Amino acid sequence: AVDRIRLAAAGRVRAVLRDPAGAVAAAMLVGDRAGIDEPTAEAFRETGLAHLLAISGLHMGLVAGTVYASVRLALSLVPAVVLRWPVKKWAAGCALLVAALYLFLAGAPVPTQRAFLMTGLVLTAVLLDREAISLHLVAWAAAVVLLASPEALIGPSFQLSFAAVTALIALWEAVAKWRRRHPGRARGWVRRIAGYVAGVASTSLVASLVTAPVAAHHFQQVPALGAIANLVAVPATAFLTMPAGVLALLAMPIGWEAWPLRAMGWGIDLTLWVADFASDAPLTAVGVTALGTGPLVMLGFGGLWLAMWRTGLRWFGGGLVGFGVLTGGREQA
Numbered sequence: 001a002v003d004r005i006r007l008a009a010a011g012r013v014r015a016v017l018r019d020p021a022g023a024v025a026a027a028m029l030v031g032d033r034a035g036i037d038e039p040t041a042e043a044f045r046e047t048g049l050a051h052l053l054a055i056s057g058l059h060m061g062l063v064a065g066t067v068y069a070s071v072r073l074a075l076s077l078v079p080a081v082v083l084r085w086p087v088k089k090w091a092a093g094c095a096l097l098v099a100a101l102y103l104f105l106a107g108a109p110v111p112t113q114r115a116f117l118m119t120g121l122v123l124t125a126v127l128l129d130r131e132a133i134s135l136h137l138v139a140w141a142a143a144v145v146l147l148a149s150p151e152a153l154i155g156p157s158f159q160l161s162f163a164a165v166t167a168l169i170a171l172w173e174a175v176a177k178w179r180r181r182h183p184g185r186a187r188g189w190v191r192r193i194a195g196y197v198a199g200v201a202s203t204s205l206v207a208s209l210v211t212a213p214v215a216a217h218h219f220q221q222v223p224a225l226g227a228i229a230n231l232v233a234v235p236a237t238a239f240l241t242m243p244a245g246v247l248a249l250l251a252m253p254i255g256w257e258a259w260p261l262r263a264m265g266w267g268i269d270l271t272l273w274v275a276d277f278a279s280d281a282p283l284t285a286v287g288v289t290a291l292g293t294g295p296l297v298m299l300g301f302g303g304l305w306l307a308m309w310r311t312g313l314r315w316f317g318g319g320l321v322g323f324g325v326l327t328g329g330r331e332q333a
Contacts, residue, residue: 001103001201002105002107003107003142005065005105006030006031006032006105006106007032007231009029009030009105009249009252010026010029010030010032010035011263012028012257013026013029013030013248013250014035016133016257016261016262016265017261017262017264017265019035019037019267020036020040020272021265021268021272022035022265023035023036023037023040023253024036024040024052024268024271024272025245025261025265025268027053027055027250027266028052028053028055028059028241028242028245029105029249030105030106030107031042031054031055031105031106031107031109031112031244033053033054036053038262038276040272041053042279043275043276043278043279044215044275044278045219046221046280047229047274047275047279048204048208048229048230049072049229049230049233049271049274049275051160051164052233052234052237052271053194054109054111054112054157055102055106055109055111055112055115055116055118056111056114056115056161057089057111057114057118057161057165057235057332058116058183058237058238059111059115060102060103060112060115060116060119060241060248061115061119062237062238062242062243063098063099063102063242063245063246064096064099064102064119064123065095065241066097066242066246067091067094067098067099067246068091068094068095070333071090071091071094071119072087072088072090072091073209075087075090075091089126089127090127092123092124092126092127093123093127095123096119096120096123096124096127099119099120100116100118100120102249102313103116103288105249108162109157110145110149110152110155110157110158110163113144113145113148114141114142114145114158114161114165115139115161117140117144117145118137118165121137121140122137123140125137133172134169134173135166135167135169135170135173135307135308137169137229138162138165138166138169140160141184142222147159147252148258156215156218156219158213159214159218159300160211160214160215160234163211163214163300163303164207164210164211165208166210166303166304167206167207167210167303167307168203168206168207169307170306170307170308171180171203171206183295187268188291199213200235201231203230204228204230204231204234207230208230208237210303212294213291213295213299213324214296215302216291217291217292217293217296218312228278229274229275229278232270232271232274233270233271233274233275236267236271236274237267237271238264239267240263240264240267240269240270241264241267241268244260244261244263244264244324245260245261245264247260247263248260248261248264255332262265287299292327294327295324295325297324297328298320298321298323298324298327299320299321299325301317301320302317302318302319302320302321302322302323302324303317304317304320305320306318306319308323
């Protein structure tokens, strides 16, 4: 039944949007990647944008975040409700329900399982008045995924998604700690925009760096322009593509999905343009030989050590990372 719903939704999407935009939209909304042609898929891989085609943390977070923000805003417009009831928790409950439905609609692959578990834990933390984002959350999500599918550990999907999210949360915790020690004055809108651009750039750079060894090991290439391409494509996906996609999914039962899908197509067209432009640039993807299993394990262990420790012992992980890079380079030579 779920597969029939997914196929029907993909058909409705591609009836409004022509390929390749329609195929990309179907992949983002219901996980149907069968319609994506090889040149488009190759352009996304070479430019580090392939994560946009897999329903993962970005998509799940945007779906849940859009529902959470919309419900909370709607309830906040009614003074009798917002002053007497916990509308924040109600919004989190609605977002959790929609995230669960999105998980099944996407076919529940490993990246989507991880994304749902982490998003669900964040929303549950809101319901329980607990800290929402931490490395404990990543550990619980990894444990559940591995208990359900132990073989996922050696696959690129698990390694790429958990490497990126672990590094990003570790970075977020470090930045939050620094801000608590150095509180600044209120920022104007210019500084807010600059801060957002810097945040997207640093996020893309960190994710590209920590996933590069995994990409080298499994795909024998590293996207050199990934951070720059993501600087344009991720905001377009966050502010236009996925919010419009959420509206389209909600409107499908009543047949009103055409206008949201057209808006979604504008964001996808921009992403496709970025992928095509960056893939034609020199040194877009650097070809490398496969990284050995030993160096990859050493790099992963060193990265985890750096992320988890809070004292000076954390820099021992830097030595492990350096040793993994040197041994990997020796094996490639």
